[in-house]
Amino acid sequence: GAGVSQSPRYKVAKRGQDVALRCDPISGHVSLFWYQQALGQGPEFLTYFQNEAQLDKSGLPSDRFFAERPEGSVSTLKIQRTQQEDSAVYLCASSLGQGKSGANVLTFGAGSRLTVL
């Protein structure tokens, strides 16, 4: 597609529920990133894929967070047993590059806003 597409745009979950957030990157983009943006804060890195390989997951806050990109295109971020502190906007970004050059520009999706009650 023309841009990075994320779904759902808005998700309300009860505490303890599992949620899955989807990201469709720009076609042909090798690198895919997930960020978490809490209210009033800057985006914080969660995890990074190069094709289907998850090369960096240092930002995942707990083992309740899991991300996959099985065919090197669409990615899913799954949060198990959601907690109120998980409420945030989850941003997906993709870039053409291999991830080794910091000059590669990331294109961001509009985000998925998760509210945990």
Add this chain to the structure above:
Amino acid sequence: AQSVTQLGSHVSVSEGALVLLRCNYSSSVPPYLFWYVQYPNQGLQLLLKYTSAATLVKGINGFEAEFKKSETSFHLTKPSAHMSDAAEYFCAVSPNYGGATNKLIFGTGTLLAVQP
């Protein structure tokens, strides 16, 4: 570890006035630096980037930023603010050394308000 600091979480200017949004970085080697803009309920859009070529970088919508190594700064400016510039602005740093993931590390953002 690399980081960026944005001074001023809220900046208010009058329409037509100079816009100056401050960003200082911390890095052992000159990094790549970026400014992104975020409009309400939208994703981040790249304004400009510094990748060790020219120190004065021109971006979209009339914005520019100057990389100053001696001051470890990358401030964003625009000579004349427009109402449509009201948004949140994020400075970001990315590593510039071999083997590093090019993940962006963001500042906490500056919310720009433009008064008529």
